[in-house]
Amino acid sequence: MIVRRVREKIAFTFLRLSALLVLVILIAILYYIVSNGVAVVNMNFLLKNPEKGMTGGGIFPAIVGTFYLIALTLLFALPLGVSTAVYLSEYARGKNDRVLTIIKVATRILAGIPSIVYGLLGLGLFVFVLNLRFSLLSASLTLSFLTVPIIIAASEEALESVPMSYREAALALGATKWQTVRSAVLPYALPGIMTGSILGLSRAAGETAPIMITGVAYYLPRLPASPFDQFMALPFHIFTLSTQSSNPQLTRPFQFGTVFVLMALVLLMNLVAIVIRNRYGKLRR
Amino acid sequence: MTALSTSRFKIQTKNLNLWFGEKHVLKDVNIGIEEKRITAIMGPSGCGKTTLIRVFNRMNEIIPGCRTSGEVLLDGKNVYSSDIDVVELRRRVGLVFQKPNPFPKSIHDNVAFGPKIHGITRKKQLDDFVRFSLEEAALWDEVKDRMNDSALSLSGGQQQRLCIARALAVAPEVILMDEPCSALDPVATAKIEMLMRKLAENYTVIIVTHNMQQAARVSDLTFFMYLGEVIEYGETKKIFESPKNELTEKYISGKFG
Amino acid sequence: MRTGAHNILKMDAIIEKFFLLCALSSILIIGLIFTFLFKEGIQTFFYVSPARFFIGSIWQPVAEIPKYGVLPLLSGSILVTSAATVIALPMSILCATYLAEVSHPALREILKPIIEILAGIPSVVFGFIALTILADFTQSIFNTIYRLNALNGAIILAVMIIPTIVSLSDDAISAIPREYKEAALALGATRWETSRRVVLPAARSGIVVATMLGIGRAIGETMAVLMATGNAPLLTFDLLSSVETMTATIAIEMGEVAFGSPHYHALFAIGLVLFAMTFAVNLVAELVSGRMRGLRS
Numbered sequence: 001m002i003v004r005r006v007r008e009k010i011a012f013t014f015l016r017l018s019a020l021l022v023l024v025i026l027i028a029i030l031y032y033i034v035s036n037g038v039a040v041v042n043m044n045f046l047l048k049n050p051e052k053g054m055t056g057g058g059i060f061p062a063i064v065g066t067f068y069l070i071a072l073t074l075l076f077a078l079p080l081g082v083s084t085a086v087y088l089s090e091y092a093r094g095k096n097d098r099v100l101t102i103i104k105v106a107t108r109i110l111a112g113i114p115s116i117v118y119g120l121l122g123l124g125l126f127v128f129v130l131n132l133r134f135s136l137l138s139a140s141l142t143l144s145f146l147t148v149p150i151i152i153a154a155s156e157e158a159l160e161s162v163p164m165s166y167r168e169a170a171l172a173l174g175a176t177k178w179q180t181v182r183s184a185v186l187p188y189a190l191p192g193i194m195t196g197s198i199l200g201l202s203r204a205a206g207e208t209a210p211i212m213i214t215g216v217a218y219y220l221p222r223l224p225a226s227p228f229d230q231f232m233a234l235p236f237h238i239f240t241l242s243t244q245s246s247n248p249q250l251t252r253p254f255q256f257g258t259v260f261v262l263m264a265l266v267l268l269m270n271l272v273a274i275v276i277r278n279r280y281g282k283l284r285r
Numbered sequence: 286m287t288a289l290s291t292s293r294f295k296i297q298t299k300n301l302n303l304w305f306g307e308k309h310v311l312k313d314v315n316i317g318i319e320e321k322r323i324t325a326i327m328g329p330s331g332c333g334k335t336t337l338i339r340v341f342n343r344m345n346e347i348i349p350g351c352r353t354s355g356e357v358l359l360d361g362k363n364v365y366s367s368d369i370d371v372v373e374l375r376r377r378v379g380l381v382f383q384k385p386n387p388f389p390k391s392i393h394d395n396v397a398f399g400p401k402i403h404g405i406t407r408k409k410q411l412d413d414f415v416r417f418s419l420e421e422a423a424l425w426d427e428v429k430d431r432m433n434d435s436a437l438s439l440s441g442g443q444q445q446r447l448c449i450a451r452a453l454a455v456a457p458e459v460i461l462m463d464e465p466c467s468a469l470d471p472v473a474t475a476k477i478e479m480l481m482r483k484l485a486e487n488y489t490v491i492i493v494t495h496n497m498q499q500a501a502r503v504s505d506l507t508f509f510m511y512l513g514e515v516i517e518y519g520e521t522k523k524i525f526e527s528p529k530n531e532l533t534e535k536y537i538s539g540k541f542g
Numbered sequence: 543m544r545t546g547a548h549n550i551l552k553m554d555a556i557i558e559k560f561f562l563l564c565a566l567s568s569i570l571i572i573g574l575i576f577t578f579l580f581k582e583g584i585q586t587f588f589y590v591s592p593a594r595f596f597i598g599s600i601w602q603p604v605a606e607i608p609k610y611g612v613l614p615l616l617s618g619s620i621l622v623t624s625a626a627t628v629i630a631l632p633m634s635i636l637c638a639t640y641l642a643e644v645s646h647p648a649l650r651e652i653l654k655p656i657i658e659i660l661a662g663i664p665s666v667v668f669g670f671i672a673l674t675i676l677a678d679f680t681q682s683i684f685n686t687i688y689r690l691n692a693l694n695g696a697i698i699l700a701v702m703i704i705p706t707i708v709s710l711s712d713d714a715i716s717a718i719p720r721e722y723k724e725a726a727l728a729l730g731a732t733r734w735e736t737s738r739r740v741v742l743p744a745a746r747s748g749i750v751v752a753t754m755l756g757i758g759r760a761i762g763e764t765m766a767v768l769m770a771t772g773n774a775p776l777l778t779f780d781l782l783s784s785v786e787t788m789t790a791t792i793a794i795e796m797g798e799v800a801f802g803s804p805h806y807h808a809l810f811a812i813g814l815v816l817f818a819m820t821f822a823v824n825l826v827a828e829l830v831s832g833r834m835r836g837l838r839s
């Protein structure tokens with residue numbers, strides 16, 4: 001009897017330790033980044049252009065580039081993702097099980113495709129075949145392909161959690177399918193859709209590989225004036241600073257600073273998404 | 286308390302109260318369960334009968350917010366005292382649930398689960414335990430050729446008997462049955478009722494039921510509960526033929542519940 | 543029928559078609575990926591025989607006589623991924639079991655977002671950590687000759703896939719019905735015995751799916767391994783050696799190739815192999831999880 005109790009104690013201790021280890025890893029990562037980066041980040045750093053071979057000035061263009069990317073990706077991915085989810089959740093239920101399953105499986109497989117492969121698609125399709133060249137447009141279209149599965153999954157979940165009774169009430173009043181979806185379903189799924197989209201975009205903001213081969217640049221003298229221009233971006237800046245610049249040791253402070261800024265951006269987006277989910281997502285239960 | 290005072294009580298409660306959060310579910314319950322007899326606890330939905338039997342094997346504790354006061358004695362010892370290990374208690378006091386819940390394992394492994402946990406590892410010994418329990422539960426003949434099949438392939442009645450066998454395999458002293466037949470058809474029900482009477486030869490059996498006819502058919506003693514209190518108890522025949530309390534009489538004649 | 547109502551219904555039908563088209567985009571995108579990878583990748587075999595590509599053990603695209611053997615890159619990916627899985631799996635399952643079976647609900651509500659945050663950290667940040675502090679760490683503990691090596695990559699990759707495996711496994715374990723747990727407890731099992739002998743075995747297929755998806759993510763990871771493993775296309779199973787993964791190769795070399803050159807096509811061919819592998823892993827995961835039942839009709 002005692003042996004069984006001891007075994008349980010030992011097992012539970014290991015379980016607790018493993019969770020603790022994961023927690024410690026995260027804290028260590030955050031500590032490493034914050035402690036080394038916070039000294040570097042100030043208003044100059046955020047608002048000035050790079051100078052002296054990336055050892056002075058700031059990373060302003062990279063920040064701007066990342067924001068442009070996020071905006072354009074949102075523009076392309078959100079409508080497509082939400083529309084797909086609306087079809088899967090509202091129109092396809094009941095009929096066409098086969099098509100429905102294939103689309104759902106395709107979406108999940110897409111979510112597991114490596115980001116560099118999306119980059120290759122972007123290179124072949126947007127840069128060359130559609131002749132968009134190396135540009136913000138190519139890069140953000142590529143990123144939106146990558147983001148769409150994430151938005152689909154989150155939106156689908158949000159839509160499916162809207163109670164059937166809402167739809168039935170609208171239909172019983174004589175609303176058409178679309179009127180029902182628009183007024184009795186979508187508004188209630190909005191928090192979930194927003195949460196999923198923000199999380200998807202935060203992932204897009206952090207991606208390097210796809211934009212590496214579709215248009216990002218290490219140093220540009222000017223900000224992009226149109227979507228057809230090349231651009232700088234935070235993730236690629238980090239990569240190049242730490243691996244390709246002529247003296248990584250000298251640029252180390254900037255590396256930490258840029259990592260700090262990117263992490264802050266991503267964490268902020270995650271936080272907003274979580275807050276939205278907690279405050280608005282579970283109102284109806 | 287006429288017919289109950291002479292036999293030794295296997296289980297006894299003294300001023301038992303139980304709360305789930307703010308809800309006072311059991312109120313000042315003072316009862317005694319006689320050894321090796323079938324005791325039925327009946328009453329309308331929500332009267333606390335399931336909660337009461339789950340006190341005997343401390344299964345209510347799994348639910349957060351559960352609080353008790355008073356004593357519950359098994360063979361004279363309070364089950365809440367600190368030197369009783371709840372795990373050992375649950376071996377001695379077995380529970381059969383309302384809806385059959387066999388593990389998603391083979392028939393053999395379901396019954397062998399209990400003995401394995403309690404240290405029986407040799408295959409021959411385990412097989413003997415399994416066979417013995419299945420025979421006691423009147424299921425052996427029906428499953429002896431399919432011991433490795435999934436338990437979920439059995440019919441509802443068979444699954445319930447499997448759960449009984451599984452409970453018997455740890456050699457309990459008391460068997461609690463929470464409306465064991467409510468999910469079963471009449472034929473399966475009859476089989477289990479027959480089984481109960483056989484089991485009472487060796488085990489103390491307590492069944493919860495809202496089916497009065499079943500209580501009348503099967504039990505030696507009956508408790509009637511209403512809204513968390515024990516209203517009346519005694520020999521089953523006497524309760525049904527000449528109930529002392531007006532509430533009991535109303536329930537028995539179907540005026541409510 | 544009044545024309546007003548007729549028009550609304552017509553609109554509705556058009557809208558439905560629109561949504562259907564959007565939904566088909568998922569399939570379209572997969573098709574596009576395959577098409578482009580195939581179209582550009584297949585042209586590799588005008589310059590090098592399939593045998594030389596698939597089982598060639600030297601990858602030296604910039605040499606007098608370029609060699610396009612994918613084996614060193616494949617072995618790099620497999621080595622780093624396997625090692626990462628070996629490191630991540632036990633810890634992930636333990637952590638998921640803790641979350642699902644042991645932790646108080648309040649603590650769980652704090653830990654789950656933390657794991658989500660870990661999952662949301664960009665891969666280039668993980669790469670940066672592997673390049674700087676982790677490499678120092680592994681070098682001092684394991685006395686490695688090369689600072690950036692497969693082990694380095696495996697460790698950082700493990701950290702990256704732990705959140706994936708943990709959260710999916712936690713979903714699987716939490717989905718096991720309460721009735722099984724109650725039955726076990728009522729038989730006198732301890733909570734650990736219940737978890738170990740009833741709940742975890744019942745959740746086995748869900749945990750397998752979670753692991754497969756974690757492996758899929760590991761194979762497809764680019765930046766972290768690019769910055770962590772040293773990028774030497776060596777065919778080896780030595781964890782302390784520098785290696786190069788398929789993903790890293792494509793990312794690094796694509797910036798330096800001429801459009802339409804053999805090297806360019808070879809990189810697409812690698813992409814094709816990568817696509818095939820991750821497609822297969824994810825497809826099998828879907829099959830195992832039984833979510834393709836709708837196809838039987």
